[in-house]
Amino acid sequence: MTYVGIIITYTFISNLVLSQFLGLCPFIGVSKNSESAVGMGLAVTFVMSLASLISWALEYFILVPxxxxxxxxxxxILVIATLVQLVEMAVRKYSPPLYQALxxxxxxxxxxxxxxxxxxxSVNRNFDAAESFLAGFSAGxxxxxxxLFMSGIRERLDTEKVPKYLRGAPITFISGGLMALAFMAFDTALLTNLLRSS
Incomplete structure (x- = not known):
């Protein structure tokens, strides 16, 4: 798979949240406003990128040999936990308001x-180091x-008249489901056509 293919695949086609339904807890919990959504998204992108690269190195230089x-x-999981501790310390030191918001x-x-x-x-698809890093970065x-999409929707919903029985979690899950349906338009045929035209 080309680098462009990896970026398109893990950002749109196989979006971890909207296509594979992974990471739903922070997706629902942190998407109440755009500021905390950006902070969490950047932290997860950083952790995913480095975790994919370090995990690749551990797999091929230690675990397999x-x-x-x-x-x-x-x-x-140990790699991920270590990276998260580093991110948490950095956010606490350099952005206390974001630390409180998250x-x-x-x-x-x-x-x-x-x-x-x-x-x-990344490991199961036999990606090399660059592909693993790029897959993690694209997934992030x-x-x-x-x-960001969900935080925009939720901020807009706060100003709309939502029926009482749908307020809060129900309308959030409905909105997330509709976003997931919209992302079904991104499929492998789209990727094939994009790569063929470039």
Missing amino acids: LDIEFLRTVTF GIYLPLITTNCGVLGIALI LGFLMAL
Whole structure:
């Protein structure tokens, strides 16, 4: 797969949130306003990018040579947890308001199945180092994009007359479902046509 193909695939076609339904907890929890959505999206993009690259290196330089691939999931989770701790310390030091806005969701990046998912996808698809990094970065951009779209929708819904029984979580899940349906327009045929024309 080409680099352009990886970017299009993991940002639009196989968007972790809207196509594979990974990372829904922060998607629903942090998308109440655009500022926290951008902060969380950038933090997740950073963690996904580095976690994919470091996980690739651990897989091919340690786990495979030592024939201990059964430790893959545990190893990748340790990498992710370490990266999240670094991000959390940086955000707490350099942007206390963002740290307060993200609250519990920042440390929860560690258990965000999207971060682990893209690291495992990169290894299972036999991506090289650059492709793994690009897949993680693109998946992070797709996550950021989904958060921004959802935060825009939720901010708009706050000013609209929503029936009482749909306010809060119900309208949020309905909106997320409609976004997921919209993203079904991005499919492999679109990718094939884009790559053929370039």
